[in-house]
Amino acid sequence: MSRLAPAFVRLLVTCGALGLALLPHVSHFPPWVSAAVAGAIAWRLAAEHRGWALPPRVVKLAVALAATLAILAGYRTFNGLDAGTALLAVMAALKLTETRLPRDHAVLVFIGYFLCLATLLYQESFGRLAYTLLVAWLLTAALARVHRPAEANTPVRPFHLAARTLLLGLPLAAVLFLFVPRIEGRFWAVPARAAAHTTGISDSMSPGDVAELSRSDDPAFRVWFEGALPAAEARYFRMLVLEEFDGRGWHRQSTFADTRAPEIVPRGPEFAYRIALEPTEREWLPGLDTVTTWPAELAARGRATQLVYFDRTILERRPVTARLSYSLRSVPAASVMPSSLPRDLRYRDLALPPGRAPRAVAYALALRAGNSADAALIERVLDLFRQAPFAYTLEPPTLGAEPVDEFLFGTREGFCEHYASAFAVLMRAAGIPARVVIGYQGGDFNSYGGYLLVRQSHAHAWNEVWLEGRGWVRVDPTAAVAPERVRNGSLSPSERAQAAAPWYEPDYGWIRKLGSALDAARTAWYEGIVSFNPERQARLLAALGLGSAGWAGLAIALGAGFALAALALAGWLAWELRPKRGDAVQGAWLAACARLAALGLARGQAEGPVDFGRRVARLKPVLAPRFGALVEAYVALRYLPGATARERAEFLALAREFIRSPEVRASSG
Amino acid sequence: MSHGAEARRALEPVVAALNSIVLGKDRQVRLAVSCLLARGHLLIEDLPGVGKTTLAQALARVLGLSYQRIQFTSDLLPADVLGVSVYDREHGRFEFHKGPVFTQLLLADEVNRATPKAQSALLEAMEERQVTVDGQTHALPDPFFVVATQNPSYQLGTYPLPESQLDRFLMRIELGYPAAALERELLRGRDRRGLLAELKPQLPASALAQLQQYVAPVHVAEPLLDYVQALVEHSRASGHFDAGLSPRAAIALLRAAQAWALLHGRAGVLPEDVQAVVRAVAGHRLQRRAAVDGSADADLDELLLAAVAVP
Incomplete structure (x- = not known):
């Protein structure tokens, strides 16, 4: 094939860049929008190659009207991210059918830039940014190509030029990033999208129903400790307390939120740390057991954190839909409410639905008869779990009408939820106040980023029992069955292999290292760039001695700076282009x-x-x-x-x- | 008397005599005379019957030059143009019989009807001002001036001249249809060929060579060089043309402008002189880029002259 005509190459590059800008949006476009865009690109390229005539104005107008109505019919609005980007994509496809002049190419390229921006409104991840930058580079190259004479373009020249232009823009981008006044919240009202995130944690637990546990390696949150990390056995991050048992499963006590401050007696070293939580679409926040100081900064920022003191659950008023960062202090060795348990709480944490789990209740009463001391009784139950028939598995058989009885005396296979549920039932039947705690246990220390990465697969359930003189004591029955689950902070390699798909590769060290490095880079991106918020901007300005400037001062200074720069540039240009008056x-x-x-x-x-x-x-x-x-x-x-x-x-x-x-x-x- | 005034005094009768034959084409006539002054060759491109041949013949007569005409056809051979060596039995050697190219003014009629081979024979002679046959070089007379005519290349049976050969012509002009009033006069008046026969030479034989000597010394000021360079630069950088003007084309532009200034009695070149000749000099050297920018109808004046400021 001979050399392609420059006009065709220009069109090819513009279409390619535009197509890549549209690609991330395809998942939320209706299929006909994607098809229309692809069709328009293919048709325009063919028309250029074959020299077909472009459609007349009447046809374009009719198609534009039809497409607009179709978007309106599909979304019922033009407002919002989904409808807006779909409309933009359809209009880009239409613009393509009349694209001939550099001016038309420029319009397409600017639509492409806008789509890139919209991509980042959907998701601010590191990968997205890299992709968006790549597309922006290609778009800029397309723009450079159409605005230069064909003989000045080698195949790669416009790409060089675009890269240089973008690099030259970098300092300006940095200045704008650091100094444009920041306002809390999204910079314009992006209507909330349907909840896309679902995590391993929900506010109820029915062990018999769930045959499989989340094995997702997605990050749940990351923890930066000031100083040493707590021991692996102490890395219990509480999130949620379940106190209501209906015979099958456990539910959150939602009828009343008790905000009386609990009595907490620290008996060990305190850990200060910061947690960066991935979006959960839920209200509760994880904290290392036992949290002693609440995230005051959230309240100060107007996020109105609500604290339910008696079960020490930390609640946000609204679901966490964006990454959230907060600081806490915890004392793993602390006594909670050691002196007394209020009557209403004791009643709540001893309640069992009448007639349910009869064999378990009978078994507990028998144990109670043989052991007068609570601690000894607990040991007996844990001993039971340690014995051979009980096994830890991620794929237990499903259970019938009385899941606790069937598990304890029948299948005897299960994961943390089965053991926590059965243990709590036995304790309550034996007269010891008990409840189920859901959260995360363990975590992988990332030595590149210096943080503990807690994944969805670290989700865990355990129990708390109230003992006279000691208060609420954490008991993890799963640790009795599968000690390595707690010691390693996660599944053992064999369990991992069993849990994963058959094609899962053995756990090579370098793959894990690479994963850690990538996660550290991603985290640095979030921590350094995405979560650069008004407070951090204020701190930066204070460090530069501009702390007193304030929001308006900053805007004025920035505006004046740009005006001066523009003026200087204009002056320089005027001098360069001045009429050459020789004499x-x-x-x-x-x-x-x-x-x-x-x-x-x-x-x-x-x-x-x-x-x-x-x-x-x-x-x-x-x-x-x-x-x-x-x-x-x-x-x-x-x-x-x-x-x-x-x-x-x-x-x-x-x-x-x-x-x-x-x-x-x-x-x- | 200054060179300019002398040239003007000598050439005004020439221009007037030509205008009496070719009606209403003062501009083209002056361009043709300027072309001759600058020792360039002239290409006249237009439809048959608008007076191309008449202009060429009138030039020869008015300037008192020897004149030959070659009608280019598709079976024309280079020897038909240049001449041929013939064996002389009496003297026992080859004798070169000069072809029609050995003349002062050569009219190459319908040059694009001949095959490229015959075309290039003529065009090489134009460039070298000499003919080499069988290893022997024969100088062409001085002045040597080729007026070639060609039909627009969209007409049937033409071999368009390649760009490199178009470059050999200093100017290309188009005659175009006469204005209605002049055409009426043409219809009423006497046969042009009869008038041609009556035309008297207006210039002494040696005068043309003398006037040609005066072209190079016509003053070119620095601002004017700036202007020529700006025009050339624009033709290269604007993106309207496939290839910009070459340095040879820039020299040709300047030379033609000098001749035009001389013809009008000036001692120095004005921007207006450049503007007067730029279409004739640059038109056939610039290939318009395939119109991607909607400027298909814009002509050279608009794309080049209007875009470049006079310094």
Whole structure:
């Protein structure tokens, strides 16, 4: 095939860049929008190649109207991210059918930039950003290609130029990023989209129903500790307490939120840390057991954190839909409410639905008869779990009508939820206040980023029992069955292999390292760039000695800075492009021309002096004698040989006289 | 008397005599005379019957030049143009019989009807001002001036001249249809060929060579060089043309402008002189880019002259 025509190459590059800009949106477009865009691109390229005629105006108008109505019918609105991007995509497809001139290409490229921006409104991830930058580069290259003559374009020149342009823009982007005043919240109201995130944590738990546990390696949250990390066995992150048992499953006590402050007696070292929580679409926040100091910064920021003190669950008033970062302090070795348990709580945490789990209840009562001490009774139950028939598995059999009985005396296979549920039932039946706690246990330390990465697969359920004189005590029955689950903070490699798909590769060290490095980079991106919020901006300004400037001051300074920069640039350009007045003769001539321009007789830039003289004589005969003489003298000085100093002086005098002459004055009056 | 005044005095009768034959084409006549002054060759491109041949013949007569005409056809051979060596039995050697190219003014009629081979024979002679046959070089007379005519290339049976050969012509002009009033005069008046026969030479034989000497010294000021360079630069950088003007084309533009200034009695070149010749000099050297920018109808004046400021 011979060399492609430059016009075709231009179209190909623009279409390619536009297509890549649209690609991330395809998942939320209706299929017909994607098909229309793909069809328009294919048709336009074929039309260019074959030399087909572009559609007439009437057809374009009709199609545009139909497409607009179709979008309106599909979304019921043009407002919002989904409808807006779909409309933009359809209009880009239509624009393509009339794209011929550089101007049209520019419109397409700018639609592409806008789509890139919309991509980031959907998701601010590191990968998205990298992709968006790539597309922006290609778009800029397409723009560079259409605005340069074909012979100035080698296949790669526009890409070089675009890369250089974007790099030159980098300092400006950095300044804007750091200093444009930031406002809490999204920078414009992006209507909430349907909840897309679902996590392993929900506010109820029915072990018998769920045959599989989340094995997702997605991050749940990351924790930065000031100083040492707590021991692996102490990495229990509480999220939610389930106290209501209906015979099958456990539910959150939602009827009342008790905000009395619990009595907490620290008995060990305190850990200060910060948690960056991935969006959960839920209200509750994880915290290392036992949280002693609440995230005051959230309240200060107006997020109105609600704290349910008695079960020490931390609640947000609204679901967490964006990454959320907060600081806490915890003492893993602490006694909670050691002196007394209020009557209403004791009643709540001993309640069992009548008639349910009869074998478990009978078994617990038998144990109670043999053991007067609570601690000894707990040990007996844990011993039971340690014995051989009980096994830890991620794929337990499903259970029937009495899941607790069936699990304890039948299948004896299950994961943390089965053990936590059964244990709590046994404790309550034996008269020990008990409840189920859901959260995360464990975490992978990322040595590149210096944080503990807690994944969805670290989701865990355990129990808390209230003992006289010791308060609420954490008991993890799963640890009795599968100690490595707790010790390693996650599944053992064999369990991982069992849990994963058959094609799962053995756990190579370097793959894990690479994963850690990537996660650290991603995290640095979030922590450094995405979560650069008003507080951090204020801290930065204070560090630069601009702390007192404030929001408005910053805006004014920035505006003034840009105005000054633009002014300096304009001045420099004006100096570079100034008319090259070689000498006094040219200056006097230009002054005379300027005077005539003021009379409405502007010299065209391509008009020679003699032609101009003739035109002036024709349009304003009154000026003809003087201006004719002036032109003649000017031409002789500028273009003819042998000009003398006297002739120069005469010309300058003539020019001065001309400007002040009565004819000129009269013409302007 | 200055060169300019002398040239003007000598050439005004020439221009007047030509205008009496070719009616209403003062501009083209002056361009043709300027072309001759600048020692360039002239290409006249237009439809048959608008007076191309008449203009060429009138030029030869008025300037008192020897004149030959070659009608280019598709079976024309290079030897038909240049001449041929014939064996002379009496003297026992080859004798070169000069072809029609050995003349002062050569009218190459319908040059694009001949095959490229015959075309290039002529065009090489134009460039070298000499003919080499069988290893022997024969100088062409001085002045040597080729007026070639060609039909628009969309007509049938034409071999368009390649760009490199178009470059050999200093100017290309188009005659176009005469104005209605002049055409009426043409219809009423006498046969042009009869008038041609009556035409007297207006210039002494040696005068043309003398006037040609005066072209190069015509003063070119710095601002004018700026202007020529700006025009050339624009033709290269604007993106309207496939390839910009070459340095040879820039020299040709300047030379033609000097001749035009001389013809009008000036001692120096004005921007207006450049503007007067730019279409004739640059028109056949610039290939318009396939119109992607909607400027299909814009002509050279608009794309080049109007876009470049006179310094």
